[in-house]
Amino acid sequence: MDYEHLTLGREEPLTDRHRQQDKRPRFKPADPRAHGAALAGRLGQARQRATEEDIGGFDDRKLLKIRLRAGDKSVPPFDAIPGVEIVSQEDESIVLAFATDEGLGEFESRLATLARDGVVTRKELFYVIEDFDHWTPQDRTGAALREQGFPATQTFMLDVELWPQERQDKRQEMVRAFLDWLHAQGIERLDDIQQPSLVMVRVRCNRAQAEQILHHRDVRTGDLPPRLGVAIQLLHTDINQFPQIDPPSDDAPAIAVLDSGLTRGHSLLGAAVGDAQGYLAPHRSSDDTAPHWHGTFVGGLALYGNVHSGIQQGQFVPQLRLFSGKVFEDDGQDQTEFVEKAVEEAVRDLHAQYGCRVFNLSYGDLNKVYDGRHVRGLAYTLDWLTRELGVLFVVPAGNLLSSQLPADTRASYPDYLFEGHARLLDPATSLNALTVGGLSLNEATRNAQRHPNTIEDHVLARAEQPFPLTRSGPSASGAIKPDVVAHxxxxxxxxxxGGTDHAGLGVVSLNGGFALGPAFKEDIGTSYAAPQVAHQAARLLAEVPNASPSLLRALIGAHARWPQACEALLNPGNNAEGRDKLLRLVGYGRVDDAALFRSLDHTVTLLAEERVGNDQHHFFELPLPESFWDGGRRTREVTVALAYSPAVRTTRLDYRRTKLWFHLVTAGSLDEVTQAYRRNREEGMGERANGRWLPNDTRKNGTLQVSRWRFKQALANGHKVFVVVTRQDSPWSDGRDGDEPYAVAVVLADREQANAQLYAQVRAALQARAQARARARIGGRG
Incomplete structure (x- = not known):
């Protein structure tokens, strides 16, 4: 039997989190006078270089690079000095600031005082500074441009990111001035996007003009535009064997595929397609006549989840309504419009017109390998759209190219996947999206299938091991990414x-060029892992129609598990290094959908959606019946997943405005727990470590956090199990967000108990608790 998931109510006690005092020792240089004199000299040199080397700018301020002393990660309040404005923190030790002549004069005056007297007002601001410099062309050179150099063609496209401006009037003034400067230099502007924390202009220029751009004061980075690659192998399957598909019901959940378009004439798609639109200028159409290889392939997986299984079963039954937004081309040609702009337009349109809430974006920019610093570009766009519109994005981790494999690939697998060049591609670093990495699937190539008695091609991975071209996390601040994996x-x-082959080893889906070939195709890549998870997320809306994107993510995370083949490969001896490698490649694991959509007698999912204020705790008591603990030694599991979608900012290493985390604790009563977390009790209660999968320090940096506890026997002294959710805002938060929404999914599993009736018993416990609360409210009013 299966049942609808149950709602877990929060306990009424709410306590404030004690704000911990900053106990770091204040640094003081051994000789403050010498420190002040040295900084004064460095400031003068930086000011001179900025004057001589920087060009342009929407005002006459100088851009300063302030290098902080090692170990000081937070941004000191330099903007407390008149005429100084913090622009960005570029890594743990570098802060960028705009400074007027007045601000520079104030800096110089205070440093002169420090050099003369050894003391100065706000001396801690100057003690933490190690050096002054200016933002150089090398600093402005993006990763792809640094690696590949300028293209050999006479002219080429360049993506130019400007310094973010929170105020709209300043942002518009900056962009207007920069576009005027481009025109004066004879540089062609192709497109631009303006968002509070992301301002970009795509240009066409020559080498000399590009070098001028890298000297412009308002330029943060210049880099090569996105690079896509799609390779598809034929899979011959006769479509005439399948019955005609019936359209999904009008109230079926919607899923939107943002890709290269959709060939809606495919007989396994047409009846399920609600609409297919184009969002690329100048042709705002989906161009139905073109063979949209990539978009149709992805669309088939988003609609059906497992196309291969449908072929084997001999039927396809769509349970979702499919929508398509064309936001990029799959022809390998340069695209003059920012994909960020097309994605935003498509999401707003499909969300408003058709209520689409799950969006698959199988896109990875090979020119934006994550450098361990800021999240920006398309990932940032997805993060703030998630929060603003309440939609869920599902994206791939990205793929290595076959040409990037090491010479000793066979011996190096999977170690090469942890090297710098194998890190995530934009937008996989998006904290509020679901990022999907790759698992291997088949082990026999076409050659091996044709010649089963001979040793043919050597597959790199065994089934359920990491896909040999997948990319590794983490994302910003060590956040676990990818979140989950699929084939x-x-x-x-x-x-x-020599070389590589994947014929017979790929994922099967629909062929956009079916008019000239077979109805199905085969291909490899994390682009095809993502829509399988997007399909699961959209199907959840049929069971939990009002689920927020955070609740969808929490449900997906709570039902994910590390594949045994991955554990055997990467975690021998269950050590911390192996655990880190697993998290970097497979995140929380592969989604097991046996109890994802509906609870079972022995596996029960509890759901909660709440809002929490800053520096507060929320408490949940888990309704574990006596039968859960009865019966001696056996494995019982409690899995907890927390998800939220905070506001973000690209100019701070502390990318999230709000931070939430949870602890699972055991205690005799709710009162014992709440007392431990009351104000002035910094330690709260120690999280239960016995039987724990992932500690809080490992999981808390992401916006999807999951851990699992295994219990072999009943808790001592009749103790109960509680989940405590805590919120702490980043120092740069202005407090204007109010209460932060979040979602919790808890999975209780008692699979080893014969004839378990866990669901019925948990439901009865929740009903009894609700009745007791109702009586208490009535008694309170009386």
Whole structure:
């Protein structure tokens, strides 16, 4: 039997979190006078270089690079000095600031005082400074441009990011001045986007003009535009064997695929497609006549989840309504419009017109390998759209190219996946999206299938091990990414001739060019892992129609598990290094949908959506019946997942405005727990470590946090189990967000108990608790 998931109510006691005092020792230089004199000299040099080397700017302020002393990660309040405005924190030790002549004069005056007297007003601001410099062309050179150099063509496209401006009038003034400067230099502007924390202009220029751009004061980075690659192998399957599909019901959940378009004439798609629109200028159409290879392939997986299974079963039954937004081309040609702009327009349109709440975006920019610093670009766009519109994005981790494999690939697998060049691609770093990495699928190439008695191509991965071209996390501040994994195919090293092959090893889906070929195709890549998870998320809306994107993520995370093949490969001996590698490649694991959509007699999912204020705790008592603990030693599991979608800012290393985390604790009563977390009790209660999968320090940096506890026997002294959710805002928060929404999913599992009736018993416990609360409210009014 299966049942609808149950709602978990929060306990009424609410306590404030004690704000911990900053106990770091204040640094004082051994010789303050010498420190002040040295900084004064460095400031003068930086000011001179900025004057001589920087060009342009929407005002006459100088851009200063302030290098902080090692160990000081937070941004000191330099903007307390008149005429100084903090622009961005670029890494743990570098702060950028705009400074007027007045501000520079104030800096110089205070440093002169420090050099003369050894003391100065706000001396801690100057003690923490190690050096002054200016933002150089090398600093402005993006990762892809640094690695590949300028294109050899006479002119080429460049993506130019300007310094974010929170005030709209300043942002508009800056962009207007920069566009005027481009025109004066003869540089062609192709597109621009203006968001509070992301301002970009795409240009066409020559080498000399590009070098001028890298000297412009208002330029944060210049980099090569996105690079896409799609390779598809034929899979011959006769479509005539399948019955005609019936359209999904009008109230079926919607899923939107933001991709290269959709060939809606495919017989396994047409009846399920609600609409297909184009969002690329100048042709705002989906161009139905073109064979949209990539978009149709992804769309088939988003609609059906497992196309291969449908072929085997001999039927396809769509349970979702499919919508398509064309936001990029799959022809490998340069695209003059920012994909960020097309994505935003498509999401707003499809959300407003059709109520689409789950969006698959199988896109990865090979020119934006995550450098461990800021989240920006498309990932930032997805993060703030998630929060503003209440939608869920599902994106791939990205793929390595076959040409990036090491010479000793066979011996190096999977170690090469942890190297710098194998890190996540934009937008996989998005904290509020679900990022999906790849698992291998098949192990026999076409050659091996044709010649089963001979040693043919050597596959790199065994089934359920990491896909050999997947990319690794983490994201900003060590956030676990990818969140989960799904099948992405496999690759093999050819026995003869060298190179790689994936024929017979790929994921199967629909062929956009079916008019000239078969109805199905095969391909590999995390682009095809993502829509499988997006399909699961959208199907959840049929069971939990009002679920927020945070609750969808929490449900997905709570039902994910590390594949045994991955554990055996990466975590021998269950050590911390192996655990870190698993998290970087497979996140929380592969989603097990056996009890994802509906609870079972032995596996019960509890749901909660709440809002919490800053520096507060919320408490949940888990309704574990006596039968959960009865019966001696056996494995019982409690899995907890927390998800939220905070406001973000690209100019701070502390990218999230709000931070939430949870602890699972055991105690004799709710009162014992709440007393431990009351104000002036910094330690709260220690989280239960016995039987725990992932500690809080490992999981808390992301906006999806999951851990699991295994209990072999009943708790001592009749103790109960509680989940405590805590909120702490980042120092740069202005407090204007109010209460922060979040979602919790808890999975209780007692799979080893024969004839378990856990669901019925948990439901009865929740009903009894609700009745007791109702009586208490009535008694209170009396």
């Amino acid at each position: 992405a195919g496999n690759i093999a090293l050819r026995r003869t001739g």
